[in-house]
Amino acid sequence: MKGAHVAEQTTGARPTLEAVAALAGVSRATASRVVNGGAGVRAPLVDRVRQAVEELGYVPNLAARTLVTRRNDAVAVVIAEPEFRIFSDPFFQEQVRGISRELTAHDSQLVLLWVEDQGDHDRIARYLGGGHVDGALAFSLHDEDELAAVLRRAKIPTVLGGRPTDGIGPDMPYVDCDNRGGAREAVRLLVDRGCRTVAHLAGPRDQTSAADRADGWRDALGAPDPDLLCQGDFTAESGARAMAELLERRPDVDGVFAANDLMASGALRVLRERGLRVPEDVAVVGFDDVASIAEHTDPPLTTVRQDIEGMGRLMVRLLMRLLNEHGSGAPAPDPLITPTTLVRRASA
Amino acid sequence: MKGAHVAEQTTGARPTLEAVAALAGVSRATASRVVNGGAGVRAPLVDRVRQAVEELGYVPNLAARTLVTRRNDAVAVVIAEPEFRIFSDPFFQEQVRGISRELTAHDSQLVLLWVEDQGDHDRIARYLGGGHVDGALAFSLHDEDELAAVLRRAKIPTVLGGRPTDGIGPDMPYVDCDNRGGAREAVRLLVDRGCRTVAHLAGPRDQTSAADRADGWRDALGAPDPDLLCQGDFTAESGARAMAELLERRPDVDGVFAANDLMASGALRVLRERGLRVPEDVAVVGFDDVASIAEHTDPPLTTVRQDIEGMGRLMVRLLMRLLNEHGSGAPAPDPLITPTTLVRRASA
The missing domain is CATH 3.40.50.2300 (Response regulator)
Incomplete structure (x- = not known):
């Protein structure tokens, strides 16, 4: 068997599955099954085939492997x-x-x-x-x-x-990610810094991430006035619209939890346009911690980080x-x- | 034949390729070849099969068509x-x-x-x-x-x-697009508005679009001082770097043609930071006319539009x-x- 190995190296030909089967003392079909995942082969045979693969430096033919495994990679x-x-x-x-x-x-x-x-x-x-x-x-x-x-x-x-x-x-x-827990933490930060009227700029109703974040806002506040929730759709424009709507409805708002960083960036723009200072007049927290947004808003955004990557x-x-x-x-x-x-x- | 047509409509079954072949008076294989592109079938037969397809309202089976045509769509x-x-x-x-x-x-x-x-x-x-x-x-x-x-x-x-x-x-x-012609037009605009020192912030050396735009700049100026070309790579950061380098090399520059809008946006930022007015001190032209950049720079960007979409x-x-x-x-x-x-x- 060692002879076969050396011979193959000498001729420069790539070792074949037949050589693997011969070295392991199993049938070609068994060797093939092991090379392609090992399902339905007894453990001792699997070990022998794997040793033979290693010893011969066998590399399975990719096209053939696709045929057998039906994997496209x-x-x-x-x-x-x-x-x-x-x-x-x-x-x-x-x-x-x-x-x-x-x-x-x-x-x-x-x-x-x-x-x-x-x-x-x-x-x-x-x-x-x-x-x-x-x-x-x-x-x-x-x-x-x-x-x-x-x-x-x-x-x-x-x-x-x-x-x-x-x-x-x-x-x-x-x-x-733990959308609801993260949202609770965001709202608690606003409450802890003394905000008395904490609103939520919500994401789209038909996505669980948005619904869970709204639930976290409710959790942290008990039973907040439903007027304090303004609807958006995760875009910056919707954050700006929701913020404008909120300021009409509740000019006493002093804390805002936005459902994501893009919506928070839209809200910050509206607050700046109205001459409201952040965080002195209205404190704002986002969700995501997308670096290209949160680090570049004015002021930089406090936010709930999820490890998106x-x-x-x-x-x-x-x-x-x-x-x-x-x-x-x-x-x-x-x-x-x-x-x-x-x-x-x-x-x- | 009309009878078969009516019968099929009455039973609600979809017309088959066999029915098409029968109506056209050809073999099933010939009908199949015509339905799948018509290669190798004599013109009169092709016409008869197509008429039958139309009369019967035959719709080829997509999976079968993929098998024959090897199209994945x-x-x-x-x-x-x-x-x-x-x-x-x-x-x-x-x-x-x-x-x-x-x-x-x-x-x-x-x-x-x-x-x-x-x-x-x-x-x-x-x-x-x-x-x-x-x-x-x-x-x-x-x-x-x-x-x-x-x-x-x-x-x-x-x-x-x-x-x-x-x-x-x-x-x-x-x-x-006509990169070279567009670049020539951009540089001529700068010359026509009175710019005496027109520089080029160039795109990557190993792409023809960048090379052609640099050639257009050379065409319009005759044999410009090579010092007036600063190298970039189509990113905004490279436009800023090239602009800074240019201002060191040639503080007399009063016209800049940037290889794309992103590079122009970087150049505008550097000019603003240095307190140089655009277009009064330095006029700038870009290339692309990407709406999300060119309309939002300060000042809005004059540029060469290519119809990218x-x-x-x-x-x-x-x-x-x-x-x-x-x-x-x-x-x-x-x-x-x-x-x-x-x-x-x-x-x-």
Whole structure:
């Protein structure tokens, strides 16, 4: 056997699967199964094949491996938002960065798709169901999002970013941060610094991250006046509109918790235009800690930090677990919830 | 035959390819070839089959069509830049928007890939060569870019955004704007308004768009002092650095042509910091006319407009032509060059 090894090195030919099987003393089929994951092979045989692979320096043929494993080494990232939102909210960029780095570590190709409008769902369904990717990571889904049904029909392992609503399907694995706990902490900071009228500029009603942050605001205040919640949609413009509406409704407001940093940046602009000082007249706290926003607002933004890039990485790791267990009948993995931290800057 | 037509409508069943073949009086194989493109079938037979398709209201089965045509109805958009550049330069967003809209009109799925670093090329090559997409659109290639070799090896129809260098391969079809002509017009505007020392803040040396714009600056001035060209790389930071360097070298500068709007925005910031008035002390012209930059600089930017979104659409149309002609032996299509227009705002 050592002779075969040396001979192969001498001729410069790459060691074959047959050589691996011969060295391990198993059939070619068994060697193949081990090389491609080892399912259904007894442990001692697995060990012998692995030793032979190592000794011979065997490298599986990638194309053949794809045929056997049906793996594409590609993962779709599907963002349930139109392109203008993806490019204007740095949250998406940070999430994609984390996903991209972790997929690279797994030598898997990231292919990015997004949903410009409802008409795109059929085409996305055909692509996802067409066997071009091993799995999908989807984020920013809204309640009753058709994308959830599309992902289900495609029958590919999927991990969501953000807790799904009941309308999306509570059984899907996901990664999220402690939105409600982080929001409570933000509001408590405002109360502790002496704010008496703490309002909330809320994110879209149909996303759990926004609903959970509003719940955290309610938790911290007991039963706040519903007039103190003004609705937005996570964009800077909606933050500005909600702030203007709030100042009309409740000119006595002295503390604002915005559902994300973009909305907080819009609110700060309106406060400045009205000649109100931050934090002296109105203290403001955001959510996300997106560096390109929070460090550059005037004044710099106190905010609840979630590790957006890290959550992207966790989504990939959870998906890789799903891919390895695919078809094994293993139960869906528990969601991963990451902690948040309050980052104090000048705005509160 | 009319009877069969009516019977099928009555039963509500979708007309079959067999029914089409029977009505046209040809074999099923011939009918199939016509439905899937018509190659190798005599013209009179093609006409008969098409008439039958129309009469019966036959709709080909998509999955079966994919099997026969090997079309995925998906196109890869590959940007030869890292993620931070893609998200920070609105040029990419506008190009992707045009591509996305035109691909949607062709019911083809856009899958976005990018090159974070050189290590990504092998993985991208495997994906592109794996039969997951019908073709590729690639842009922002640099000279001798390995991505060009990757695209060639993948053997899929490809259209480039921007004229390729010789190192990339001059035979690849591409869409571009008249970079050199647009640059000449920008510099002439500065000369016409009385600027005596017109400098150029140049883009990256290894991209034809930057080289062509520098050539346009040279064309308009005759043989300008090489000291008047300061090197940048299309980012705002590089525009600021180049402007600072220029002011050290040639404090008499009174006109600046920047290679793109981002670089112009960096230059405006430096001029403002130094207390120089724009356009009174130094007039500035950019290139691109990206709305989110040029309309919001202080002062608003005079710039050379290229129709970035339109160029994205043209790339898709050229690719669709290639896909339809694929394997037909047709010569590579000529490049498409779009005109530029000067947009006058306050900066010059």
